């Protein structure tokens with residue numbers, strides 16, 4: 041039997057019952073399209089999270105009070121542990137080699153109002169030093185960031201994130217206007233460029249005041265909620281992380297094994313989030329795989345039905361000289377043709393869905409070659425496995441038995 | 447050359463056994479034209495199926511051109527059916543939803559006869575069965591009873607088999623069944 045004949049037979053058989061062929065193919069199309077689009081959504085989420093973590097600042101180490109596992113809540117925050125970091129700790133860190141900038145920070149949530157517009161918002165106010173912008177990769181859009189004189193003089197000045205700026209002032213230019221934080225007036229000296237959310241940390245809706253002002257006037261304590269450390273070189277990160285841990289443990293007189301603070305690197309956060317998104321992708325993919333499996337069962341069902349229906353035909357083919365192999369090949373070709381055509385359309389559709397989801401701005405997607413190969417491989421395998429069994433059953437009948445079949 | 451000896455056939459349906467052939471023996475030499483006659487249900491079709499290597503006898507031996515058919519495997523039997531035998535079934539068994547042309551081409555598809563040679567053979571067989579081109583593309587369900595019969599005959603002849611087994615090919619009562627060896 042030549043390839044052309046096989047092709048001819050396959051097309052003839054599949055077009056003999058177009059509705060059934062179409063419906064069976066639809067199962068595979070939906071299965072493959074959902075695998076590809078789901079995986080692309082998962083992968084896209086992963087990429088955008090990685091992107092925004094990178095955007096948080098390069099080579100960033102974060103020192104926090106309490107024992108924090110990245111991606112989870114504070115695990116152990118023993119008595120007073122949230123007040124373990126002091127300004128002097130931040131100063132002490134400056135002696136460590138390989139640190140390019142240090143940003144001690146204190147965060148608090150406050151109700152903020154803009155007297156001129158009457159708008160108000162509940163937002164995180166960050167007490168920061170000038171180096172904050174450097175360490176956290178922030179760029180001012182308008183006006184300036186907090187400067188050293190502001191810090192020394194307990195300046196009542198504020199810098200607004202873009203979302204906070206529009207929340208308080210709408211379309212107006214906030215620079216030069218005043219805002220009330222905790223019943224105190226602050227002059228807006230600048231706004232920041234839009235940065236986008238990093239999932240758990242979004243600088244866009246925050247408001248920045250000098251750290252000294254924050255500690256003395258707003259919160260009344262002199263502890264820190266975070267010390268962000270920028271390391272000169274990526275390769276230095278683990279060493280600097282160790283040194284910071286050792287230094288702070290010594291200063292706080294705590295055991296290295298059970299410190300009252302945590303030093304988290306970007307890699308840690310990235311690792312945890314990658315784990316989360318991988319689980320997420322896997323979850324989506326497994327749901328999609330179920331529909332692929334259902335599609336596969338559809339193919340098997342159709343093959344079983346056609347083989348049974350066409351038993352007499354199989355008998356006749358054998359009677360005029362078809363070998364078992366010819367019969368197997370023919371039914372296999374039908375199943376493979378079905379899955380491959382369905383697979384191709386499914387890939388196209390899945391890709392279109394992914395494209396549409398991105399275009400509509402729902403989530404970022406990224407169609408990976410591996411998901412295409414996987415889906416295609418799975419559909420091919422389904423076709424071969426599910427097509428082979430009924431074909432084998434049919435080709436093993438003797439010609440007369442098959443011809444007598446009713 | 448066909449030599450069969452003490453061939454019996456017992457059909458089993460569940461626990462019920464039915465013996466259709468009781469020890470048939472005969473020899474047919476090359477070139478002979480033989481007719482097998484008997485009343486309806488006497489086992490003619492059963493015998494033909496055995497001769498056509500479509501079914502196996504329950505006991506007894508069948509030598510075709512000196513080869514013991516019982517010793518051949520599935521593929522070798524398929525080769526014999528393809529190369530030596532043209533079979534016209536009592537029920538004709540045309541492929542449904544398939545054109546006359548394709549029905550007659552089918553033995554050549556499996557015999558890997560292709561291109562011009564295939565077309566020539568198919569046309570020759572169809573012309574000799576009394577068809578003109580206008581019927582070549584008719585589907586099996588668009589044919590008259592006699593035309594179906596002629597397609598079945600053309601299909602049996604198309605690959606010039608040395609043994610033609612025709613199970614009541616004319617459907618008329620005086621030539622019940624014929625075996626023709628050309």
Ligand SMILES: Nc1ncnc2c1ncn2[C@@H]1O[C@H](COP(=O)(O)OP(=O)(O)OP(=O)(O)O)[C@@H](O)[C@H]1O
Nearest residue numbers: 457458459464466485486487488489490491492493
């Ligand atoms: N698969 C089968 N199972 C059981 N009995 C069968 C089977 N095939 C044939 N028979 C029986 O064997 C007998 C012989 O059948 P066969 O078809 O060979 O008859 P025949 O001589 O060709 O008859 P006809 O002239 O009507 O075609 C019949 O009685 C039939 O009922």
Ligand SMILES: [Mg+2]
Nearest residue numbers: 490491536613
């Ligand atoms: Mg009969």
